[in-house]
Amino acid sequence: MDAEVYGQREVRRARYAVGAVFAVHGAVTGSFATRVPWIQDHAGVSPGQLGLALAFPALGASVAMPLAGRISHRFGARTALRGLIALWTLALVLPSVAPNLLTLCLVLFVYGATAGMSDVAMNALGVEVENRLDRSIMSGLHGMWSVGALIGSAAGTLAAHLGTDARLHHTLAAGVLTVVGVA
Template sequence: MRRDRLGASGVFAVHGAVTGTFATRVPWLADHVGVGTGQLGLALLFPAIGAIAAMSFTGRLLHRYDGRLVTRILLGCWCAALILPALAPNLPLLCAALLVYGAASGMADVAMNAEAVAVEQAVGRSIMSGLHGLWSIGGLAASGVGVVAASLDVDGRLHFAIMAAILLVLGQFAARLLPPVRPRPGAVEPPAFALPPRPVLLIGLLGFCAVFGEGAGSDWAAKYLTDIAHAPQGIAAGAYTGFAFAMAAGRLVGDGVVNRLGVVGAVRLGGILAAAGAVLVAVSRQAVPGILGFALLGVGVSVVVPLAFTAAGAATTHPGHAIAGVATISYGAGFAAPAVIGGIAGATSLSVSFVVVAVLTGLIAVGAGRFAPRRR
């Protein structure tokens, strides 16, 4: 059990570290390719498109082959794909590179979550939230390295190549510690691409609500405090910091909450806290309550998606297919949230946008019963 958990922990941390490495050098990529803000925004849509398009295909791979092998290969592809954006000489090739980068990210994400569900079931208690917390820690650690590299003006191609090599080695070592996971006997092969099976469709929609709240907090926290609370930019940046820290902390302590309150109780509490945080943001006109509201929102949504994967993996005879479907729906919110929030804000105000966030996260508390363990 200890070996399995160590492997899963390492895989999640490596996946997060690839994301953290990329995020810190986006300004370098823009300068290297020679694109402005609008063109960069267009290019950054392609990782989400690639991930959403590719995730559902992972379920077929997990049915045909050992989950440990699939995770090792896809995680290796994800680490190697980090190099591609830095090699792109122009905008079209950057978009193509980011499409591949996003597809590798999404498929590796589904495979490692399917392995994590198997490890959690063997352990017999909740560990999924903590694994996602380690993903956040891996991202923070790699972003720290990226900040140093950017400060020293290290060429992004060299930075990405070194990090890709290091993370590839670490990821392969961690993945070798995972348990072999084969399809359940008698399970019919799932379709190559499909929406999640009916038993987990609502779980995916509740995950969508959580990721929508996460996207709203991460993308709009600083802007909200600047425009609505009229806070200086330095203080406004603290809203995102508080949100990100609260999410990471919530995931690290989430397993203890699940083991004490149960899955349904933890999800319901998360939905209540997230909705309360969104309401506080919507009514705040000063920086301190606004930052507190974003922190509550971060804590509230932190455990929902990890527990959605756990619930999906246990609900059908095709854990990989179910997790892929839930991931496709849930992560689609990360693609939609920034634009929807911006559209509502343009028509009304950012305060009204966060009323919508409060309603969606409140639905998590209402539908928490769908996360209850079910007999297959």
């Protein structure tokens, strides 16, 4: 087989794989967003306390994002992304098990940290694939994030409509998304 054809297939495969990771990342966000009212009720927090807690993902991401580059450099972009996307998908479970404001703030910090690190790693790998293709694909990858967010939101809306406990919903979603994201 011609080496150039094989190389093109590998790059195309890498593009689809990174696109799937973007979709998984979006699906975690969509799944979480639909269950915020359930999480608020379960943790017994007021609207103001919920607003405070919802600042913690941004804090976690801001603190952790610089670490993603170091992790990617040390372990390689693909290996780092597999580990970081697994941490992010599994972190989906944490907010639904938080019993109070303090715990909710702490787990949302972790949730944000894993989101930020996996975001940096997937974008870096997206740029690497884009360079190998020698054409722009980042807008398509971010479109895949939106598709994932819509799918995660739809699944979360259905779970909420059926009265499913968010702990069960997020555990099942985290399991499926972890498998897809790592594969």
